[in-house]
Structure formats: structure tokens, C-alpha cells
Amino acid sequence: MTAAWTAGPGALHSRDSHLWSVEDGDEIAVSCARTDQYALKFGSPYTVPLRELFAAARDRYDCTTVYFIADRKCVSVIEPARDEATACGLSVLGTSTLTGHESSKSVDSTLRMWDELSTAGVLRRTLVVGIGGGVTCDVTGFIASTYMRGVPYALLPTTLMAQVDAAIGGKTGVNLHGQKNLIGAFYHPIGVVIDPDAVRSLPDRILAAGLAEVIKVAVIGSPELFEMVAVADLHDFRSDPALARAVVRLAIREKLRQLSCDPMELGDLRRTLNFGHCVGHAIEAELGYAWLHGECVAAGMAVASRLGERMGHAAPALVSRILDTLARLGLPLRVPDEISEVVWDHLVRIERVRNGNLHIVVPGGKIGACVSLPAWPVEVAWDDVR
């Protein structure tokens, strides 16, 4: 696969599309191919790779202006980013801010930002830059994908969750009527700048929630990454810059590998990347986002691990290590009693809507051997594993 892609410095940043057609009787066969190529750049401080990104936006995408969408908490990041943009000759048209809470991933935020971009004079040659956590990355991507049928955008993910998950893979979206990511698009940025050192100063809950996604991709496919996180606690991540960098790098590499065959989810729904997310999404919906996404995924992985062990798929020693690792990071291992019943109802509803296909992913005999169960097995009682 990689052989087809001979990267030069310019090729790192390009978008390309072609359409062709063949007529045959009363039919015209149309094909449209599109390729996006871009770079994820690591750097502490992030200002050097950011300047390279702005230069690429100017030289490769003919951008003359830039517009920021930022988490209110990231003001310290906005200022140097504005300076770098200006140094590259890009005029800053303005900044939209939002809170990093899940409630900002809304249609209301979308309408407000469409207005703000329009008022600020954002055009098809304006680079939109998102600065913040997962919520900011998802909203920025969706705004960029729909404004003027798509403007170039870049991301500076500031949380671990955003660095290893939200900013990787081109999935954008907002929630509607409590349905997560009901409205969104697959739309890749022209660049992502990652400062792995930044995550070391995150609050405990935010850092642990990000590590939940790291554990997810590790269990799905990377023994090396799992060994790294399964022996560490929050203090280790804070005090060991090399560990934080290695974990971020490996988690991103593994996530990209897992996305490679079907990044737009055009195939079936049994993707192992959903490990922890089946029950996790149900918890998230019922708790009204009182828990962080990563905390919900952690509880979802714990439930799926116990279920996998009951079914004889998951090795007991592996399940034990997964649960220990989540516990050491202070992540939840159980669905709270008070919502247990509604979470179960939620799963039953999903299974019914999908014509009996719940597709719950459970660990297998070892790291990298996850199994997707089509439906909740009748022989396992919810209350025994939840």
C-alpha cells in the first residue's frame, strides 16, 4: 500500500480529485476519485511544526487568511498560534470559542459558527484551525466540512483523547436529540500538530479518560502499547516525558492501522474499533454526559471483558490485566446501579433497530484477537457482568 505513495515534502499536503465517465447504452457510469494527503506533526513546543503547517496552507492551498475555533480554556495556545499565522503572512479573520463540554457538540453551536464564519468573511481559501479537546476537534471538522462545501482545516488537539482519537481519522460530528454524532461527515484536515508534552499537565480525570482510548486501541491490536500502559499509573505519565511521547505515538500509529481498510465505515458494523463503545455509548446517553467519553468507554470495556470471559472468548488473565489497568487509572469498571436498567433497555433498542445485530466487541485469547458478538448472548445475564 505504502509503495504507491512516494512522499516528497510537497506531497505531504495535497488534495486531489478526478471524475470520469463511460457511456454504455442507456447508462453513463460515473467514477469520482479523491485523495487527501497530509501530515501529523509532533513537536514540543508545537510552534515549529505549526509554522510549517501555516506555510503549507499558504503555499499548497493558496490560503491567505486563517480563522480559529478554540476551547475557551485554550487561550494560552491561541495567542502563539495567531503569531505564527501572522509570521507566515496569513491574516487572522477572527476566533470562535466554545466550551469543551459535550453539550457544545450541538446543532446550536453549528448554526452559531456558520454565522460567525460568514460574518468574519471566511472564504474557500481560509484555513480554519481548531484548538482544543475532542469536542472542539469534532465541531471544527464538521464546520469546515460544510462551510462553502468544505474549507481546509487543521487541528491542534490539546487533550490525550483528542490526540489519539478525535483528531485522527477524519470523523467529524455533532449530536442531535441525544444521539451522538448523528450529524457529521468524514472530512480530513490538511494537518494535525501534536504536542505530547501538553497532555502531562491535564487534570487527572481528563488524562485518565484519554488513556481509556489508548487502552482500547492497545487491546484491539498492539501488545507493545498494552505493555506500556498496563504497568503505568497517572503519576508515571506526568513524570516521564518519554513515556507520554511513546504512548501517544504508538496509540496514533495503531489507530491509523486499524482504520486503514475502511476509514469511512462503508463495510460492516462489526469493527473491533467499537470495543467498549457499545455499552459505553449507552452509558453516555443515559448519564447525559456527566461522565467523560473515555470514562464511559472504560466501563464499556470492563463489561465487554467480563462478557468475553463468560463466553469463553477472552483469556481470564487478559481480562484481569485489562480491569487492573483501568482501575489503576481511576476509571470506572461498572455501569452505575441507578442507570443499569435504562442502559440495558438502550442496548435492547439498538439491537432491535439494527435488525438483531448489536455487534458487541469482546477481547479474545490475547491482545489483538478481539471478537465481535452479533447479539447479546442469551446465556449471560446483564446483571452478572454489567
Added chain:
Amino acid sequence: MTAAWTAGPGALHSRDSHLWSVEDGDEIAVSCARTDQYALKFGSPYTVPLRELFAAARDRYDCTTVYFIADRKCVSVIEPARDEATACGLSVLGTSTLTGHESSKSVDSTLRMWDELSTAGVLRRTLVVGIGGGVTCDVTGFIASTYMRGVPYALLPTTLMAQVDAAIGGKTGVNLHGQKNLIGAFYHPIGVVIDPDAVRSLPDRILAAGLAEVIKVAVIGSPELFEMVAVADLHDFRSDPALARAVVRLAIREKLRQLSCDPMELGDLRRTLNFGHCVGHAIEAELGYAWLHGECVAAGMAVASRLGERMGHAAPALVSRILDTLARLGLPLRVPDEISEVVWDHLVRIERVRNGNLHIVVPGGKIGACVSLPAWPVEVAWDDVR
């Protein structure tokens, strides 16, 4: 180009995406490639190709359900379409309706339909079918592109404008604050079914407006198509089924050819496809859509043709034929006096926003030789050509 595409019956309907990455020091180069392949099918009646399309949705995209978005005037088309869907084993989840007026291309319509799809239980394996004119095609495509990060959709364009323009090329969008298509996406359908006979019974204004887009693509690149429309009047299109079919086929073929190099408009803005649209969009914005889109384009082409002749680019005989053809179809040739000044102000504003680049496309010495002027030439007074 076409050699790379070896079409079998299955290959006519597929979507495919891959992502790959290469690490190099502090950089991961990511590439994501996507290909959409689908068929435009012609048929009178449209029921046979429609059934083939539903079968493809079922067999190639695993669709089990279908949802309609239709112009209220197209009820006669919805019923047989529902029957064909049912015959193919697809359950009909519901129908959203809209009026075909430009005012329906709005964020309000978008919000309403997101709600209606959600309430009806539309999922990623639901085929969304748009039935109507250009407005319906544009709105349906945008809804499909954003709901659940993109669901498969198909179009049954019922007007000439929709058949030769809106349903071709994957451009979707809605208006915001009077800015046409400010919000939208490039997103291809999985199939388009075209009944060229249907356009013969359209009201005069609707038929003529569609012919304006035909004249546009003809002037840009097809002497054969231009000769066909330059000698016909509305009566000829109504009374001669072979003429209507040939015009629709040639116009679509030519439009696809013109899109081929850069279907997502990633390159520069000086695309000849904008012939008639620079002034046309300004008229449309100022008249508040009292004129049809095609009527605005017609007046825009007339202004651009006179401008091209003044500049010595356009052959006088060609300009004369273009103006005669538009006049014979009852299309407007002038910017109305009462909005002349505001339309001019609009052009000046666009030129300023684009850093002095208006990019007005004018005819050249012959069909297929259009020229893009970067700015309005100072030596030609607006009042002399508008």
C-alpha cells in the same frame, strides 16, 4: 483515464476508501483515498431503471429501508417509486416533502429534515431518494451527506435544470443569509435515474430555465450541442422526443467532461463552468429569487457575451447567435433597470472580497474558447453591457 475503470455490473455501484500512513521522524504522513462509482440511468418510464437502482442499493450497499425527500408537486412520481422500492424488498420509512422554491434551500429545511429522518428511524443502511427539481436535489444531497456522517442517496431529477445540472457532479448545498450554497458538501449519489421525456411537459419558464444551463455547457465546450439548441424553440423540445433526449444526453456528457479535471473545485476559481454565473448570482441575490436560477444565468450569459465582444475576445457572430437563442426561448437578456445599480455594487463587493479577482467568464472566438477575465475591465462601462 477510462482505461483504469473496468466496469462490470457490480462495479457500477460501489464506494470504497483506504487510508495509509508512513512515519518519518516527527511526522506521520497520512493518505486517504476514496472512490465512488455509480450510474446515471436513462429511461422512459423511469420505473425499470429505478428498480435496478433499488436492487443495487439492496445488494451492493446492504440497504433494507428507503426514505423519500420529494417536491410536493411530484406526488405522481412518489407513488410508483414507493411501489418499486417495496417490490425490491425495501421498507419505506417515510417521506419528507418540500416546495421546489429556492426558499426551501435553507438551514431551516435542513434542521426539519434532520429531525424527520431521525424520527422516522433512518439509519446508515437506509437509501435516501430525492425526487424533484434542482432545489430538491441540492437539499437531499446535503441531508444525505451529513446524516450519520453520510448515508447512500439517489436522485430522480424531474426538471431539465436538475437533470443536466443539479443532479450531476455531487455538489449539494443550502443557502444562508442570502448567500447561495454557503453551506454544503461534495457528496455523490449511488445512482441517478433520468426520464428525459418528463421535461417535455414542464411549464414554459421551467423548461426555458433548464435550457439556459444547457446553453451554458454548450457555449463552454460542445459545438454539437450548441447547434442543436441554437435552432430550436420551446415547441420543438415539447414535440420532438428525440430532440429532448439528445439534448439531455449531450448536456450531461458535456457537463461531466467539464467537471472531470477538478470536480471538487480544489483548483483555481477561473473555471469556465462559471459562464453566466458571476452576474447571474448577483441578479439572483438582489431579486430575492423572483427569477429562476436559469433566468439569472441567461441574463448573466448575455451580459458576459456583450462584455466579451467589447473586449475583442468574443466573435460578434457567436455573441449574436447566443443572444438570439436566449431570446427565442423567452429568457431575459438584460439586468433589470431597477436593480442595475445594486447588482453592480454586488460585483464590486465580490471583486474586493476575492482580493481583486472577479473571474468573469466570457465567450471567445468560437464555441469552446471561453476566456476568464480576472477583473471587470475598466474600459467597459457597466451600463453599456448590462
